[in-house]
Amino acid sequence: MPEVKKSDDGVQIDLIGGERMSGKTSMEKIRMILDSVHEGNIVILEEGLAPDEESKLIEVTMAEISPDEFSGIEIETYPRSKTSDSGFLGRLMGRESSGSKLTVIGPANQIETLHKDENLISALISRK
């Protein structure tokens, strides 16, 4: 990552398929995401991250924040449907979550979420 040559006057978007992430460890996934975001890219994950991986992503992001260089990430995920079986109640009742969700991650100083609802994420991406 990244496989596409970066343009000086554009913003690169990496759409990462679920299959590409499936064989990786949590830290390999987080490294792939943050390396790309550090380069100013926007990462879109077809299948998102597990809760434990989201927790580690925040932890590692915090360790890499540096004044005037990297101020962190913006992250948006399609919310799970309130009527779905995922989440605490679903697990209590023995129903497994599909885990399928789409996640957008970008540099905090370049991406601003304009709108989000259950099936639309609008983001403004600036070139810096």
Add this chain to the structure above:
Amino acid sequence: MGLFTGLKQSIRRVTDKLFTSEEPKRIGIYGPPNAGKTTLANRIARDWTGDAVGPESHVPHETRRARRKENVEIERDGRTVTIDIVDTPGVTTKVDYEEFLDHDMEKEDAVRRSREATEGVAEAMHWLREDVDGVIYVLDSSTDPFTQVNTMLIGIIESQDLPVLILANKTDLEGSSVQRIRNAYPQHETIPLSALEGENMDEVYTKIAEYFG
């Protein structure tokens, strides 16, 4: 097995597993920056021990390292619940030192504050995975609760099977809407309060005893 019977039994299994020993349970107070976590921690600590946990401020990330108040004994209906309160820094995915410059801070102080804040958030995330037995999740009821960080954090807490009590704080503020929080996280009970004014703390203590005792 009916839905509610199954739910009840499952909750009992989780709480029985967590609360069989006599050791105080570590209850982490989590939530976004400026939700009133330290004000709540101080209110609980003062009410039951007479001491505060840490300084409160309107400046984001005033709490930059987790602070613990041990052996807080809460009495409810003749029972005593003993907990360690862990007040954590506000969880976020970004920290920009420039936001502190708006609070009459020199750059050097702002950079130091942001470094401490990032270390504190990383520590709080680590503790959430490893070191707390239950969570009090504090939200500012005058702001939109449906943020990515809140959704992620509550998802992380749920994935750990930790008991979580959601508090809708700052009900004293204009624009406060407890219902907005209930709508955002309907899978959890939401308790309204004003930690600053001490309003509805009786119900908060009853729920703490119920969830963590």
